[in-house]
Amino acid sequence: MNLGTLPAFITGFYLLTQLASIIAYIKFTNLKCENYDKSFLNFRKCDLKALSRNKVALTVDVQIFQLPIRNFSVNLDVYRKANGYRPFLFNITTNFCEFFKNRKRLPFGKLIMDAVELYSNLNHSCPFNVRCHVLKLVCFSFYNNSYNFKHDLIVKDLVLQNEQLQSLPAPTGEYLLRITAAFYNVWKFKVHAYIQIVEE
Numbered sequence: 001m002n003l004g005t006l007p008a009f010i011t012g013f014y015l016l017t018q019l020a021s022i023i024a025y026i027k028f029t030n031l032k033c034e035n036y037d038k039s040f041l042n043f044r045k046c047d048l049k050a051l052s053r054n055k056v057a058l059t060v061d062v063q064i065f066q067l068p069i070r071n072f073s074v075n076l077d078v079y080r081k082a083n084g085y086r087p088f089l090f091n092i093t094t095n096f097c098e099f100f101k102n103r104k105r106l107p108f109g110k111l112i113m114d115a116v117e118l119y120s121n122l123n124h125s126c127p128f129n130v131r132c133h134v135l136k137l138v139c140f141s142f143y144n145n146s147y148n149f150k151h152d153l154i155v156k157d158l159v160l161q162n163e164q165l166q167s168l169p170a171p172t173g174e175y176l177l178r179i180t181a182a183f184y185n186v187w188k189f190k191v192h193a194y195i196q197i198v199e200e
């Protein structure tokens with residue numbers, strides 16, 4: 001884990017204990033997906049849908065053309081708005097293929113993944129070469145390489161829940177969560193999720 005500095009980590013835990021019960025709501029406000037290599041992948045979907053005033057569902061569907069994926073890393077970093085967006089506490093890079101073997105090693109990564117995985121088909125280790133039911137988000141391991149099934153990386157109708165947020169060290173404000181993915185050490189896409197947190 002690279003949280004930058006230990007003080008930042010301790011501040012995080014301090015805020016966490018202070019803010020545990022006063023979050024009113026958390027929601028997505030904007031979403032952008034950047035594709036750095038159109039021959040490698042395609043964003044089939046990258047959108048937000050308002051379900052009610054304080055509930056917004058996120059859907060991202062990344063179609064990958066070159067399978068299987070055996071080497072996949074992800075960088076997560078967070079910015080908070082204060083005269084422009086400034087780096088905020090978290091900046092971690094992880095080998096996604098290893099991550100699922102022991103997600104507790106990366107507390108912030110675990111927090112994000114715990115929120116995301118119920119809405120995604122990402123919960124399995126590499127290689128990503130499986131047959132997935134796009135609507136039901138069910139994946140079947142498929143190591144039979146004579147058939148090259150397309151495997152989209154999908155997060156579907158993800159709604160942020162206040163309960164998940166109770167353990168987030170984040171006060172009221174506008175945040176930007178950036179998820180950058182690399183395959184074989186080359187950055188291929190970036191997702192910018194803008195999030196608003198409001199305390200009571």
Ligand SMILES: *[C@@H]1O[C@H](CO)[C@@H](O)[C@H](O)[C@H]1NC(C)=O
Nearest residue numbers: 077078079086087088090091
């Ligand atoms: C996080 O780290 C990456 C790579 O070291 C860097 O490019 C990025 O700007 C950092 N983000 C923040 C918010 O500090």
Ligand SMILES: *[C@@H]1O[C@H](CO)[C@@H](O)[C@H](O)[C@H]1NC(C)=O
Nearest residue numbers: 100114117118119122123124
């Ligand atoms: C994710 O995968 C692990 C291991 O296969 C399983 O124990 C866990 O229940 C899965 N989580 C979800 C939300 O499907």
Ligand SMILES: *[C@@H]1O[C@H](CO)[C@@H](O)[C@H](O)[C@H]1NC(C)=O
Nearest residue numbers: 131142143144145146147148
């Ligand atoms: C791969 O799967 C196909 C379809 O299920 C099957 O016909 C074929 O025999 C399998 N090949 C191997 C090497 O298992």
Ligand SMILES: *[C@@H]1O[C@H](CO)[C@@H](O)[C@H](O)[C@H]1NC(C)=O
Nearest residue numbers: 070071072095183184185186
């Ligand atoms: C991922 O791929 C890069 C580039 O081919 C390589 O340098 C790196 O060692 C690979 N990582 C793993 C965990 O296989």
